Amino acid sequence: MRFVKMQGIGNDYVYVDGFAQQIAEPAKLAVRVADRHFGIGGDGLIIVAPPTDAAKKNGASVRMRMFNADGSESEMCGNGVRCVAKFAYEHKLSTQNPMKIETGRGVLSLALKVNGGKVERVTVNMGEPILDLEKVPVDRQWLGATEHVRIFQVPMGTSLGVAATFVSMGNPHAVIFVDDVAKVDLEKVGPVLEHHKAFPRRINVHFVQVHSENEVTMRTWERGSGITLACGTGASAVCVAGVLTGKTGRTILAHLPGGDLTLEWRESDDCVYMTGTATEVFTGEWPD
Numbered sequence: 264m265r266f267v268k269m270q271g272i273g274n275d276y277v278y279v280d281g282f283a284q285q286i287a288e289p290a291k292l293a294v295r296v297a298d299r300h301f302g303i304g305g306d307g308l309i310i311v312a313p314p315t316d317a318a319k320k321n322g323a324s325v326r327m328r329m330f331n332a333d334g335s336e337s338e339m340c341g342n343g344v345r346c347v348a349k350f351a352y353e354h355k356l357s358t359q360n361p362m363k364i365e366t367g368r369g370v371l372s373l374a375l376k377v378n379g380g381k382v383e384r385v386t387v388n389m390g391e392p393i394l395d396l397e398k399v400p401v402d403r404q405w406l407g408a409t410e411h412v413r414i415f416q417v418p419m420g421t422s423l424g425v426a427a428t429f430v431s432m433g434n435p436h437a438v439i440f441v442d443d444v445a446k447v448d449l450e451k452v453g454p455v456l457e458h459h460k461a462f463p464r465r466i467n468v469h470f471v472q473v474h475s476e477n478e479v480t481m482r483t484w485e486r487g488s489g490i491t492l493a494c495g496t497g498a499s500a501v502c503v504a505g506v507l508t509g510k511t512g513r514t515i516l517a518h519l520p521g522g523d524l525t526l527e528w529r530e531s532d533d534c535v536y537m538t539g540t541a542t543e544v545f546t547g548e549w550p551d
Contacts, residue, residue: 264549266296267350268303271342271541273492273521275305278350281312281328293330296549303547306488307331309343311350318365324357326365331487338367339433341387341495341524341537348373349382349541368433382541389496389535392503392528393431401429405461425456428504432535434486435466436500440510444472444482453484469497473510480518492521499535502526 264286267278277296279286286292293308295301308330314323327347329337347364351357352375361374368390376384396403396413406413413427427437437456441447447470456468468484481501483494498517505511506528514527525538 264551265546266303266549267546268305268544269346269350269542270521270544271345271493271495272519272524272539274340274342274494275492275544276307276309276329276340276343276346277303277305278346279308279310280350280354280356281310281326282356286310289328289330290334290336293332294334297332303549305332306485306491307337309340309347311347311356314365318370321370322363323365323370324359324363325351329367331485332489333487335487336367337434337487339496341389341432341497341499342493342539342541343495344371344373344387345385345495345539345541348375348385349543352377352382353380353543366433384538385541386536386538387495389432389499389537391533392500392535393433394429394503394507396429399429399431399435400463401435401466402461402463405459428507429466430500430503432496432499432503434496435462435464436497437462437466437468438471438501438504439469440471440473440504440508442472444470444480447482449482449484449490453490457484457486467494467497467500469494469501471501471504473505476510476512477514478516478518479505479511482520493519493524495524495537495539498524498526499537502528502535 296303297305310328312326314326361372372388374386375382427439465486467486471481485491517524527536
């Protein structure tokens with residue numbers, strides 16, 4: 264199996280051409296290839312495949328199927344979809360620009376900045392945020408009732424209440440604003456929050472430190488993968504949460520451990536736009 268290792272500001276996945284190769288059990292394969300000691304190494308597996316007939320009617324030229332490091336299939340990955348666009352364009356699977364890609368979030372439109380036949384940067388229309396708790400989804404019985412910021416109890420042997428803003432960008436996110444992200448014991452609290460009973464489909468957790476109305480630093484515990492260097496859908500959720508809570512403006516520069524993303528939640532269409540890089544790391548052949 265031929266593959267390409269790619270990363271979007273450190274959010275790294277193994278990419279496979281699903282037009283040319285058939286993957287029988289992608290969930291099992293994801294666990295094996297993502298292993299950083301015995302596999303290729305990465306946050307998971309992404310298959311770049313032909314779109315379904317329904318998505319093709321909506322203009323999609325390729326489809327992204329994303330599997331986390333634990334084998335679970337996820338709806339979307341903002342950093343991953345930028346790399347899908349680069350993969351599809353440079354491997355001549357699609358010449359669209361803007362390129363329309365089918366995801367679990369629906370068909371997304373991506374504007375490519377191309378130089379010498381290579382994709383350097385990508386702006387993704389991430390779509391409208393979903394704020395209805397039932398659709399995120401979040402179980403209301405675990406939450407205190409305040410607008411946009413809700414308190415839920417953390418089962419760690421204490422009565423600790425965590426204030427979070429919940430946003431879905433096609434996948435569920437909890438955004439928690441703190442004074443200093445460096446002081447968060449992410450390895451300890453991340454899995455507790457991910458598997459909290461309030462979240463029927465688990466959740467991605469982001470701790471955010473606000474520097475100004477247009478600049479933040481964030482750290483992420485990603486559902487199914489653990490601590491990751493970046494999360495594009497998460498950064499989009501942070502942008503939305505910042506506006507809802509009055510902590511940031513509609514355009515922010517988000518600093519993530521792997522690099523920076525520019526986010527804008529536009530009033531004109533209520534969609535979030537994310538701009539960042541996509542990088543090919545190396546190619547190879549998986550022996551099976």
